[in-house]
Amino acid sequence: MQVDSGKRIREVKSKVAVVGGGVVGFSTAVCIAETLPHCSVTLLADKFSPETTSDGAAGILIVHPFPDIALERQRHWFRDSFEHLLAIAQSQDAADAGVLLSSGFTKAGGKVQEKKVSSLEELQADYDVIVNCSGLGSEELAGDADLYPVRGQIVKVDAPWLQLFIRSDAGKSYIYPGSRYVTLGGTRQEGDRRLEFDPGDAEHILERCTRLEPSLCRATVLGHWVGLRPYRKNPRVEMEAPQVDGRHVVHNYGHGSYGVALAWGTAVEACKMVRLCLEERHPTAKL
Numbered sequence: 001m002q003v004d005s006g007k008r009i010r011e012v013k014s015k016v017a018v019v020g021g022g023v024v025g026f027s028t029a030v031c032i033a034e035t036l037p038h039c040s041v042t043l044l045a046d047k048f049s050p051e052t053t054s055d056g057a058a059g060i061l062i063v064h065p066f067p068d069i070a071l072e073r074q075r076h077w078f079r080d081s082f083e084h085l086l087a088i089a090q091s092q093d094a095a096d097a098g099v100l101l102s103s104g105f106t107k108a109g110g111k112v113q114e115k116k117v118s119s120l121e122e123l124q125a126d127y128d129v130i131v132n133c134s135g136l137g138s139e140e141l142a143g144d145a146d147l148y149p150v151r152g153q154i155v156k157v158d159a160p161w162l163q164l165f166i167r168s169d170a171g172k173s174y175i176y177p178g179s180r181y182v183t184l185g186g187t188r189q190e191g192d193r194r195l196e197f198d199p200g201d202a203e204h205i206l207e208r209c210t211r212l213e214p215s216l217c218r219a220t221v222l223g224h225w226v227g228l229r230p231y232r233k234n235p236r237v238e239m240e241a242p243q244v245d246g247r248h249v250v251h252n253y254g255h256g257s258y259g260v261a262l263a264w265g266t267a268v269e270a271c272k273m274v275r276l277c278l279e280e281r282h283p284t285a286k287l
């Protein structure tokens with residue numbers, strides 16, 4: 001609440017910025033917009049679907065434990081994500097899950113802005129809380145030297161007769177049938193920032209996958225795709241100490257190979273942190 005010069009009481013809407021338009025940014029923005037309906041939530045990103053890393057992920061829900069994060073916390077991340085995704089998969093909108101995320105955000109009153117953010121500080125004059133979901137962009141935005149790219153290349157093929165997935169070599173080779181095409185993978189090249197497709201990598205992927213599933217020799221190649229996974233020893237889901245002027249930053253990035261599998265769970269946690277920040281900043285504001 002704020003009292004203006006005419007002594008009228010008006011409601012102050014808390015303003016939240018979410019930086020990042022991948023699966024983590026949109027999940028976090030939707031979660032905040034739905035959980036804190038009296039806040040104004042704006043999602044800012046310089047790239048949107050189909051140009052984010054999240055667009056090429058096959059959407060497989062497999063996770064490996066992170067070494068320095070309590071297992072119970074990781075279990076929450078996965079369980080919340082799994083239950084959320086299962087509900088979508090069992091709904092009639094299953095085929096449009098990705099589209100649902102962005103339309104769900106605007107339906108919940110969220111705003112989307114295309115913008116390259118040069119520093120998180122530049123947003124501090126306009127927002128009460130800034131949520132950083134910029135994936136690999138956090139190398140610069142958060143000055144995070146622990147974050148690095150792990151390049152992944154895939155081949156998309158038309159092979160509608162394949163119904164079951166195959167995963168081999170500890171996940172280095174895989175065949176994932178999807179609703180529109182079959183994804184063949186992959187590569188995990190640490191520190192490699194090349195976004196252009198490598199014909200040699202494609203040849204190796206096709207060779208390995210055809211060895212696993214010989215019928216692939218009849219498949220038509222539809223295209224190639226490359227993405228850089230935002231890797232970190234542990235994802236960073238945390239609140240920064242408040243800035244001098246009282247504004248807050250919450251980080252949610254560094255999901256590596258598990259962004260789809262963990263996005264909703266870490267969004268739920270980041271959303272709780274946003275609530276704490278806002279309660280501290282405007283103790284009487286309606287959230």
Ligand SMILES: Cc1cc2nc3c(=O)[nH]c(=O)nc-3n(C[C@H](O)[C@H](O)[C@H](O)COP(=O)(O)OP(=O)(O)OC[C@H]3O[C@@H](n4cnc5c(N)ncnc54)[C@H](O)[C@@H]3O)c2cc1C
Nearest residue numbers: 021022024046047054059060117135137152227259260261
């Ligand atoms: C080949 C491959 C297969 C994969 N398969 C799976 C899978 O099956 N299951 C799974 O769980 N995960 C998978 N992953 C991993 C998953 O894709 C990532 O973990 C996930 O996409 C990370 O999401 P994100 O939202 O953090 O980042 P991104 O999707 O990269 O989005 C980052 C966003 O931040 C924005 N941004 C960055 N910097 C700035 C800035 N300065 N200003 C404005 N905006 C900025 C970008 O424009 C973008 O919108 C796969 C990855 C690859 C490469």
